Amino acid sequence: GESVGLHLPTLSVQEGDNSIINCAYSNSASDYFIWYKQESGKGPQFIIDIRSNMDKRQGQRVTVLLNKTVKHLSLQIAATQPGDSAVYFCAETLRYGNKLVFGAGTILRVKS
Amino acid sequence: DTGVSQDPRHKITKRGQNVTFRCDPISEHNRLYWYRQTLGQGPEFLTYFQNEAQLEKSRLLSDRFSAERPKGSFSTLEIQRTEQGDSAMYLCASSDQTGKNYGYTFGSGTRLTVV
Numbered sequence: 076g077e078s079v080g081l082h083l084p085t086l087s088v089q090e091g092d093n094s095i096i097n098c099a100y101s102n103s104a105s106d107y108f109i110w111y112k113q114e115s116g117k118g119p120q121f122i123i124d125i126r127s128n129m130d131k132r133q134g135q136r137v138t139v140l141l142n143k144t145v146k147h148l149s150l151q152i153a154a155t156q157p158g159d160s161a162v163y164f165c166a167e168t169l170r171y172g173n174k175l176v177f178g179a180g181t182i183l184r185v186k187s
Numbered sequence: 188d189t190g191v192s193q194d195p196r197h198k199i200t201k202r203g204q205n206v207t208f209r210c211d212p213i214s215e216h217n218r219l220y221w222y223r224q225t226l227g228q229g230p231e232f233l234t235y236f237q238n239e240a241q242l243e244k245s246r247l248l249s250d251r252f253s254a255e256r257p258k259g260s261f262s263t264l265e266i267q268r269t270e271q272g273d274s275a276m277y278l279c280a281s282s283d284q285t286g287k288n289y290g291y292t293f294g295s296g297t298r299l300t301v302v
Contacts, residue, residue: 082227107289118191118278118280118294118296119230119293121290121291121293164229164230166229166291171282171289172218172284173235174220174232174243175220175291176232177229177230177231178229
């Protein structure tokens with residue numbers, strides 16, 4: 076398959092370490108945010124979401140933090156595994172159901 | 188029904204030909220979205236539907252692009268007189284408006300190569 080994300084920032088972590096991926100979103104009026112994982116040649120896969128009335132949300136091994144003051148979103152992955160290697164995108168929308176606007180992605184590489 | 192289905196997965200066409208892609212959303216989802224993604228970029232919004240109604244179209248969607256969702260179920264995206272710049276991954280997504288489940292689910296995409 077092709078190499079996705081030729082010009083994207085890369086985060087390299089050791090297997091078992093925690094990863095933090097950051098995203099600056101564009102619209103202060105955005106109400107709903109999603110993190111997606113995308114592997115080469117595949118569509119984006121939903122990881123976790125958060126609404127603007129929350130600061131933090133936890134899933135299985137993942138946590139999303141939202142800082143509306145500085146329009147910043149982060150994804151924390153605990154105990155990173157080789158299967159977590161992919162491109163990660165944040166996305167925002169003004170209102171759930173409207174179009175998603177995607178941020179610049181980040182390549183996560185997990186070293187064994 | 189296990190997710191969003193797109194057909195075909197890959198399409199190679201000669202410049203100037205017309206192509207049509209199909210998307211079958213998750214059956215309970217009434218909103219359907221089309222995106223385009225090129226190498227090294229995030230998906231870019233093209234258009235979306237609520238049931239049969241096309242609610243928004245991006246300026247990226249030139250006159251050569253048309254999308255339909257005639258019965259509020261599957262959707263088609265047609266590109267007429269294809270150009271090399273149309274080469275990209277075309278992604279479809281759907282979402283549930285009932286409030287029972289949140290999240291936009293994407294299909295695996297159709298990879299278009301215009302030669």
